[in-house]
Amino acid sequence: MKAIVDQETCTGCGLCADTCPEVFKMEGDTAVAYADPVPEGAQEDCRQAAEGCPVDAIKVE
Ligand code: SF4
Numbered sequence: 785m786k787a788i789v790d791q792e793t794c795t796g797c798g799l800c801a802d803t804c805p806e807v808f809k810m811e812g813d814t815a816v817a818y819a820d821p822v823p824e825g826a827q828e829d830c831r832q833a834a835e836g837c838p839v840d841a842i843k844v845e
Contacts, residue, residue, distance in 0.1 A: 786845050787817040787830055793841035803836055804829035817842070 787807055789800070791814050800808040800815050806826035807819040822830045822844075834842040 785822040785827055785830070786820055787822055787834065788843045788845075789815050789817050790841045790843070791816075793839050794837075795839055795841075797838060799836055799838070800833040800842060803833040806830075808833060808842075815841075 789808070794814040796810065796813045796815065798810055798815070801810050804826055807817050807822050807830045808815050809818055819826070831844060834844045
């Protein structure tokens, strides 16, 4: 499982880094998915972060 943050769309709200800090962190004004692949134990939180993103900037595949 892999998570990708669309840097053009991300508004930097910080929600994904709060919801799933194992995968997302803030870098300047946007979030990045720094864990690749998404660790087994973080997959549910990662999906929640993707669903919770207010601008749908996170793709999970
Ligand atoms: S939740 Fe979405 S908009 Fe907010 S920091 Fe994460 S990727 Fe960016």
